[in-house]
Structure formats: structure tokens, C-alpha cells
Amino acid sequence: MTDLLNALFHAVVYAVVSGAILIVAYYVLDLVTPGHLGSHLHGSDEDGKASVHLQSRSAALVASAWMISNALVLFTAIWSNGATSFGWPLVWTVSFGLLGVALNAAMLFAIDAVTPGNLRQIVTEPGPVRPLAYLAGATALSVAAIVCASIA
Template sequence: MTDLLNAVFHAVVYALVSGVILIAAYYVLDLVTPGHLGSHLHGTDESGKASVHLQSRSAGLVASSWMVSNALVLFTAIWTNGATDLGWPLAWTVSFAVLGVALNAAMLFAIDAVTPGNLRQIVTEPGPVRPLAWLAAASALSVAAIVCASIA
């Protein structure tokens, strides 16, 4: 029974820490994209009026891939380190998660620098998914794969 309670406690701690990191990851993406990311996703204008025509499907694609990317890093870190105890395994998980968020932001800036136009502006424009948004989404998932491989 003690093992079960200990495992449940670890699951709760890892879930709470992961939730905080994923929220922080969202805010980092919000900081590196122009405007308010939530407004681009929801489709609201400056006055707060919502319209489906103001929604950015590109921002939705990039934000969702960003979240999946960071969740994959968290999953891998927990899967490989979290079976023993909290302490160092939790510190490793947080360290790799922060690294994943930072590398995703750096990659977004790097792709923005080598592609024509302003990638961060383009992916927040209302309307259908733009090709550069697919590139930004793929880069986030690529960063996750690289960080996950370095953990395992």
C-alpha cells in the first residue's frame, strides 16, 4: 500500500510541475510572437469582439505543436528518470523541460532569421494556415525529438 501511495504522490507532483512548465512554455511563445497569442487563437480584436475571421489557424498550429513538443520532452524526462524518487529525477525533468522551451524559442528565432519576411508575424496573421507555420511547427517537434534523444 505504501508503494501505491508513493507512486500516486510522485504522479501528482510530476503532473503539477509539468503543468506549470507547459503554462510557462505557452507564455514564452506568447512573448516571442507579436500581439497577444490568446487573441490570435480566439480571434478577438482590440475591443475584445470575437470573430472567426480574426482567428489565426497558423498560430493554432504553431501553439499546438509547441505544447506537444514540450510535453514530449517532459514525458521522456519523467519516463527515464521519474521511477526512482523525486529529488534529482525531478530536477533533471525540470532542467530538460526548461532546455526544451529555450531551444524551441531559439529555433523559432533562427528560422525567422533565415526565412523571408517576418515568420513570427506571419504565423499570427488571421486566416488559413501559412506554409511558414508548418515549418515552425515541424521545428518545434524536431527540437523535441533531439532533446528526447539526448535524455534517453
């Protein structure tokens, strides 16, 4: 019974810590994209009025890939280290989780620098998914794969 309670406690702690890092990841993406990311996803104008015509499907694709990417890094860190105990495994999870967020932001700027136009502006424009949004989403998932491989 003690093992079960201990495992449940670990699960709650890792879930809370990972959830906090994912919230940080969302806010970092919000900071590196023009405007308010929530408005692009919701389709709100400056007055807060929602319209399906103001929604950015490109922003939704990039934000989804960004969140999955960061969650994969957290998953791998927990899976590789979390069964042992708290302490260093939790520090590893936080460290790699924040590294994943930082590398995703850096790669978004790098891809923006080598692609035509303003990638960060393009992926927040209302309407259908723009081709550059697929590149931005794939880049986030690529970063996750690299960081996950370095953990494992």
C-alpha cells in the same frame, strides 16, 4: 498499498510541475510572437470582440506543435528518471523541460532569420494556415526529438 500511494503522489507532483512548465512554455511563445497569442487563437480584436475571421489557424498549429514538443520533452524526462525517486530526477525533469522551452524559442528565432518575411508575424495573421506555420511547427517537434534523444 504504500507503493501505490507513493506512485500516486509522484504522479501528482510530476503533473503539477509539468503543467507549470507547459504554462511557462505557452507564455514564452506568447512573448516571442507579436500581439497577444490568446487573441490570435480566440480571434479577438482590441475591444475583445471575437470573430472567426480574426482567428489565426497558423498560430493554432504552431502553438499546438509547441505544446506537444514541450510535453514530449517532459514525458521523456519523467519516463527516463521519474521511477527512481524524487530529488535529482525531479531536477532533471525541470531542467530538461526548461531547456526544451528555451531551445524552441531559439529555433523559432533562427528559422525566422533564414526564411523570407517575418515568420513570427506571418504565423499570427488571421486566416488559413500559412506554409511557414508548418515549418515552425515541424521545427518545434524536431527540437523535442533532439532533446528527448539526449535524455534517453
